Amino acid sequence: MQLIKRALAERLYKDSPYVFPSTRGKGDKPIDRHALSQAVRRLRQKLKMAEWSPHDARRSATTWARAVGIPRDTTEALTHHAIVGS
Numbered sequence: 001m002q003l004i005k006r007a008l009a010e011r012l013y014k015d016s017p018y019v020f021p022s023t024r025g026k027g028d029k030p031i032d033r034h035a036l037s038q039a040v041r042r043l044r045q046k047l048k049m050a051e052w053s054p055h056d057a058r059r060s061a062t063t064w065a066r067a068v069g070i071p072r073d074t075t076e077a078l079t080h081h082a083i084v085g086s
Contacts, residue, residue: 007019013027021027022035036054044051058079065075 004019011019011021011027012023013021016027018027018030020031022029022031040052040054043049062075062079065078066072
């Protein structure tokens with residue numbers, strides 16, 4: 001929630017309907033679906049990190065959340081995975 005509130009407060013285009021609008025244009029489009037992957041790739045190269053992807057981070061966050069007791073339906077809802085068998 002803190003990230004969303006900060007993003008809304010600091011966004012370039014105050015009238016944009018998007019929390020994370022594209023920096024190309026005037027806030028009338030959402031951030032590109034590949035923007036995070038591209039940013040991760042640039043960061044990895046700059047810091048000479050081993051290869052990883054946003055999806056790897058998502059899996060790790062889900063694993064951590066389950067390990068600390070966050071219910072499966074909550075973690076699945078947050079990662080937009082379908083809950084099978086419910």
